[in-house]
Amino acid sequence: xxxxxxxxxxxxxxxxxxxxxxxxxxxxxxxxxxxxxxxxxxxxxxxxxxxxxxxxxxxxxxxxxxxxxxxxxxxxxxxxxxxxxxxxxxxxxxxxxxxxxxxxxxxxxxxxxxxxxxxxxxxxxxxxxxxxxxxxxxxxxxxxxxxxxxxxxxxxxxxxxxxxxxxxxxxxxxxxxxxxxxxxxxxxxxxxxxxxxxxxxxxxxxxxxxxxxxxxxxxxxxxxxxxxxxxxxxxxxxxxxxxxxxxxxxxxxxxxxxxxxxxxxxxxxxxxxxxxxxxxxxxxxxxxxxxxxxxxxxxxxxxxxxxxxxxxxxxxxxxxx
Amino acid sequence: xxxxxxxxxxxxxxxxxxxxxxxxxxxxxxxxxxxxxxxxxxxxxxxxxxxxxxxxxxxxxxxxxxxxxxxxxxxxxxxxxxxxxxxxxxxxxxxxxxxxxxxxxxxxxxxxxxxxxxxxxxxxxxxxxxxxxxxxxxxxxxxxxxxxxxxxxxxxxxxxxxxxxxxxxxxxxxxxxxxxxxxxxxxxxxxxxxxxxxxxxxxxxxxxxxxxxxxxxxxxxxxxxxxxxxxxxxxxxxxxxxxxxxxxxxxxxxxxxxxxxxxxxxxxxxxxxxxxxxxxxxxxxxxxx
Numbered sequence: 343x344x345x346x347x348x349x350x351x352x353x354x355x356x357x358x359x360x361x362x363x364x365x366x367x368x369x370x371x372x373x374x375x376x377x378x379x380x381x382x383x384x385x386x387x388x389x390x391x392x393x394x395x396x397x398x399x400x401x402x403x404x405x406x407x408x409x410x411x412x413x414x415x416x417x418x419x420x421x422x423x424x425x426x427x428x429x430x431x432x433x434x435x436x437x438x439x440x441x442x443x444x445x446x447x448x449x450x451x452x453x454x455x456x457x458x459x460x461x462x463x464x465x466x467x468x469x470x471x472x473x474x475x476x477x478x479x480x481x482x483x484x485x486x487x488x489x490x491x492x493x494x495x496x497x498x499x500x501x502x503x504x505x506x507x508x509x510x511x512x513x514x515x516x517x518x519x520x521x522x523x524x525x526x527x528x529x530x531x532x533x534x535x536x537x538x539x540x541x542x543x544x545x546x547x548x549x550x551x552x553x554x555x556x557x558x559x560x561x562x563x564x565x566x567x568x569x570x571x572x573x574x575x576x577x578x579x580x581x582x583x584x585x586x587x588x589x590x591x592x593x594x595x596x597x598x599x600x601x602x603x604x605x606x607x608x609x610x611x612x613x614x615x616x617x618x619x620x621x622x623x624x625x626x627x628x629x630x631x632x633x634x635x636x637x638x639x640x641x642x643x644x645x646x647x648x649x650x651x652x653x654x655x656x657x658x659x660x661x662x663x
Numbered sequence: 664x665x666x667x668x669x670x671x672x673x674x675x676x677x678x679x680x681x682x683x684x685x686x687x688x689x690x691x692x693x694x695x696x697x698x699x700x701x702x703x704x705x706x707x708x709x710x711x712x713x714x715x716x717x718x719x720x721x722x723x724x725x726x727x728x729x730x731x732x733x734x735x736x737x738x739x740x741x742x743x744x745x746x747x748x749x750x751x752x753x754x755x756x757x758x759x760x761x762x763x764x765x766x767x768x769x770x771x772x773x774x775x776x777x778x779x780x781x782x783x784x785x786x787x788x789x790x791x792x793x794x795x796x797x798x799x800x801x802x803x804x805x806x807x808x809x810x811x812x813x814x815x816x817x818x819x820x821x822x823x824x825x826x827x828x829x830x831x832x833x834x835x836x837x838x839x840x841x842x843x844x845x846x847x848x849x850x851x852x853x854x855x856x857x858x859x860x861x862x863x864x865x866x867x868x869x870x871x872x873x874x875x876x877x878x879x880x881x882x883x884x885x886x887x888x889x890x891x892x893x894x895x896x897x898x899x900x901x902x903x904x905x906x907x908x909x910x911x912x913x914x915x916x917x918x919x920x921x922x923x924x925x926x927x928x929x930x931x932x933x934x935x936x937x938x939x940x941x942x943x944x945x946x947x948x949x950x951x952x
Contacts, residue, residue, distance in 0.1 A: 360786070483930035487902075
């Protein structure tokens, strides 16, 4: 396990470096010098040169990348070209919205998907097994922002039960208010996420239900519940955990889009604004943080999968030894 | 996984055990997706109004002469929807073309690579996949202009990493087969092996995945357009129509309902086709149904 952890951590570091390089290059390939955002329309060449020098965009790319990496390692994400405020604290204040939104939506999606997916598999062929499958089929095809719009229409505009958007100025000072304004966004993301999750849980359960060891356990006299609990669950969980990592990353992405629907001051809206203003430090800060998040989630999912499935651990021990 | 296997499995599968005949899935999918394709084809030859015709009153309810009413600029909603169908199909087809070709090429290279080359390529693909489509698309649209082309390139690129990862696994699985060794021993060149053995064997699984990717691409384009990063006016995209109609949901609900429903119809249709084809191609899945 230690050998695996070391190797997986090394891969994580390499991935981070590569991802950083890709991000850096992509951002620098954008047209329009970042210095433009410091200048007014009729800037003289001297002013342009001064602005470029101030920002550092007149230096060669490798040099820029090296100094950029140094900054990232020191957790210095730079300052916004537009507001001149440091990006790091701004991102931190945005994470207060995006992280709870992502995690709550993810949890709700899992809570919906696991029992529904299990039932859809266990009762495959009956009318409500088919109904559950059909509903998840529908859910996979629905654009997340449309669900948000429909929920706003019903629960905010028609029934007036929940706010249509926005977030309390004082963030989580009153948790009830914050949760109220996150309710609809969370439900929106969770509904869409759970649809694809249901399909994975269903197919993982179907695999287990058809497995020989489960039939053997039943033949030896275990009740269905007991056989499922002792043998089925552990096996069904492995592919689902590996999917969960990807799903969590996708949930985050759904959150980015849904933030625009509900006018939430999260990472997503920060990113959209950053693009509109060609604000490189903002864009790169958000992308660095979100890429880091996605890679860490993948890392965690891989490690958890090893812990759950001894077969993977053993095959690795053979590999290492 | 081999081509002849599929035929054999077909014959071996007991049709009586199927609770839902596969034709229903496939047929429903074809009808739903075909509906949208038909609308898009008609839009090439005939539109109720010109795309930029703003002669109607603003936000008219459904009726005559505007069957589905008008949007906030007085444009005919049905016309916009029909153009939107074309745009959605172009987005899906274009992205799948880019993602499929680039992904297949990358997957073949990675599939043939061994040792550290394989590790490096896999790690690289994982990183590409770590970039969510919408973020990548934002970068591309920022580099070019916000247009359907940019969106297609971005979605196609993001898709290519996913397709490449799948293709890599499939290629490796085929290359491990004895008949590849036999073929090599008898002097067949690698390019010929790719054409005669690898491609035909990975195609069934790959095409099903591409169909699913088509649906995801349509949704991604709609999301981008909704965020204002996709198709610019006057070409209507369902995503942008939804964004524009959001503010007037009570006065003109048709503008919020119709594009969303069509999106769902198209994506469900394509997904059902993928499921139907997979059920035909993979007997193990069919038995579990």
